[in-house]
Amino acid sequence: xxxxxxxxxxxxxxxxxxxxxxxxxxxxxxxxxxxxxxxxxxxxxxxxxxxxxxxxxxxxxxxxxxxxxxxxxxxxxxxxxxxxxxxxxxxxxxxxxxxxxxxxxxxxxxxxxxxxxxxxxxxxxxxxxxxxxxxxxxxxxxxxxxxxxxxxxxxxxxxxxxxxxxxxxxxxxxxxxxxxxxxxxxxxxxxxxxxxxxxxxxxxxxxxxxxxxxxxxxxxxxxxxxxxxxxxxxxxxxxxxxxxxxxxxxxxxxxxxxxxxxxxxxxxxxxxxxxxxxxxxxxxxxxxxxxxxxxxxxxxxxx
Numbered sequence: 032x033x034x035x036x037x038x039x040x041x042x043x044x045x046x047x048x049x050x051x052x053x054x055x056x057x058x059x060x061x062x063x064x065x066x067x068x069x070x071x072x073x074x075x076x077x078x079x080x081x082x083x084x085x086x087x088x089x090x091x092x093x094x095x096x097x098x099x100x101x102x103x104x105x106x107x108x109x110x111x112x113x114x115x116x117x118x119x120x121x122x123x124x125x126x127x128x129x130x131x132x133x134x135x136x137x138x139x140x141x142x143x144x145x146x147x148x149x150x151x152x153x154x155x156x157x158x159x160x161x162x163x164x165x166x167x168x169x170x171x172x173x174x175x176x177x178x179x180x181x182x183x184x185x186x187x188x189x190x191x192x193x194x195x196x197x198x199x200x201x202x203x204x205x206x207x208x209x210x211x212x213x214x215x216x217x218x219x220x221x222x223x224x225x226x227x228x229x230x231x232x233x234x235x236x237x238x239x240x241x242x243x244x245x246x247x248x249x250x251x252x253x254x255x256x257x258x259x260x261x262x263x264x265x266x267x268x269x270x271x272x273x274x275x276x277x278x279x280x281x282x283x284x285x286x287x288x289x290x291x292x293x294x295x296x297x298x299x300x301x302x303x304x305x306x307x308x309x310x311x312x313x314x315x316x317x318x319x320x321x322x323x324x325x326x327x328x329x330x331x332x333x334x
Contacts, residue, residue, distance in 0.1 A: 081174035087113050091140025092257045093321060100125040104133045112137070112146060112163060119161040130161050132320075139258040139273075142243030143180075143227055143250070145172045164222075176228045176247075183231065184251045192279050195252040196286075199245055200306055203230065204292040207244070210235045238289040239273035245288055246275065254279070256286075261320040263287075274317065277307065282328040285313040307332035 088109045097105060104124035111119045121130060138144075147165045166172060187198040207230045223229040223240075230236035230244035242258040249256040255278040263272035274287040287305035305313070310327040 081178040083170035084173040093136045104128040143247040179231045199248045203288045241289045242273040262318045283325040
């Protein structure tokens with residue numbers, strides 16, 4: 032009898048501790064804490080296979096900011112990708128347009144699409160042909176990605192746009208691991224690290240995978256966001272990177288989930304150094320390649 036009483040007391044203590052941890056990460060039902068989404072999404076995917084989904088590329092926020100010639104090239108390349116053409120000739124669009132840059136714009140406008148990998152084009156210059164590397168099982172991957180994203184968003188609960196943005200930021204910080212092996216070219220097949228699939232299904236990604244995942248989740252939450260890329264500088268070293276522009280209260284802000292997530296892993300708590308940041312601060316170490324980026328708010332969003 033005494034032994035049973037002791038066991039009951041121990042279980043009770045564990046439940047109290049678990050409850051306190053739950054409320055620490057989920058005061059408003061928005062984020063369930065480290066591991067929770069991670070486990071539930073994988074379990075559901077294993078129990079019930081996702082239905083294949085066909086997704087076509089479409090024009091997005093970046094398209095609206097392009098020049099007339101860039102739009103022509105964008106439309107041609109997008110149509111050829113949707114048709115799965117093996118070779119996209121530079122003769123199909125205006126002279127002087129860099130097709131590799133247009134390709135990036137198309138993929139940034141379609142962060143939830145897995146029709147082809149981000150690293151699929153030859154990294155060419157102006158007037159080069161493009162040779163896409165299509166995902167043969169894109170529809171299967173797309174179904175798995177959509178199912179994972181829907182499950183994650185369902186765990187966020189109710190809340191306004193600000194609450195949903197914070198929940199997405201928290202999820203990516205806790206549940207996605209930055210793939211340093213991919214960044215350092217250590218030989219793994221890591222094309223999906225550049226996609227939302229890498230972040231939300233494999234839980235491993237690099238900067239553009241984080242950014243794509245953010246937009247896919249934001250869209251499902253009714254929040255307007257886009258992927259942009261450019262040059263980021265850390266301790267005097269500059270390199271290509273990708274991040275997000277997010278709209279809230281009719282203003283645009285920068286958000287770099289990759290940088291915040293990596294600071295988080297070093298600090299042990301959630302980090303907001305690059306969360307909904309205005310132009311004044313963000314431009315100190317991030318320069319966008321998009322010439323007509325939406326007008327970013329000058330100051331940071333009040334938290």
